[in-house]
Amino acid sequence: MKIVYDSRTGLGKQFAQGLGYSCQSVDETLDTMCILVTRNVGLGKIPKTTKQFIKDYSHLIKGIVVNGNKRYGRFYCGAGKQIEAEYGLSVIRRIEGSGTPADALFVKEFIKKVAE
Numbered sequence: 001m002k003i004v005y006d007s008r009t010g011l012g013k014q015f016a017q018g019l020g021y022s023c024q025s026v027d028e029t030l031d032t033m034c035i036l037v038t039r040n041v042g043l044g045k046i047p048k049t050t051k052q053f054i055k056d057y058s059h060l061i062k063g064i065v066v067n068g069n070k071r072y073g074r075f076y077c078g079a080g081k082q083i084e085a086e087y088g089l090s091v092i093r094r095i096e097g098s099g100t101p102a103d104a105l106f107v108k109e110f111i112k113k114v115a116e
């Protein structure tokens, strides 16, 4: 299991690195199943880099974490809704910034279940 991050300012990368698994960027080649930690652009839209990664590797994505900011109101983690609608993948957790210990625990428990 790897954690793949699409992170512009580093918060999602920080969350990814705290999970205790090998991490890499969406720009790198993937060879095993992963959890994708992504972010939002312009009012709940999916970053282009994430779209490309999903097109290339959707078969290896076991779950998605979306990293947003509640100040965006109804668009909070809106990219997650778009990903579910466009690609039929599941968002397992919405986090703010680099997430909380509870967010990390939740994702680690999820990984344990899917890796069994």
Ligand SMILES: Cc1cc2nc3c(=O)[nH]c(=O)nc-3n(C[C@H](O)[C@H](O)[C@H](O)COP(=O)(O)O)c2cc1C
Pocket: 006, 007, 008, 009, 010, 011, 012, 013, 039, 040, 041, 042, 043, 044, 045, 067, 068, 069, 070, 072, 075, 076, 077, 078, 079, 096, 097, 098
């Ligand atoms: C141009 C722009 C648009 C954003 N739009 C949203 C949004 O619609 N919903 C949301 O929850 N967060 C939005 N955000 C916040 C980012 O998702 C948030 O800052 C995230 O923590 C960035 O992650 P990163 O540090 O891994 O790049 C936006 C940020 C930027 C710069």
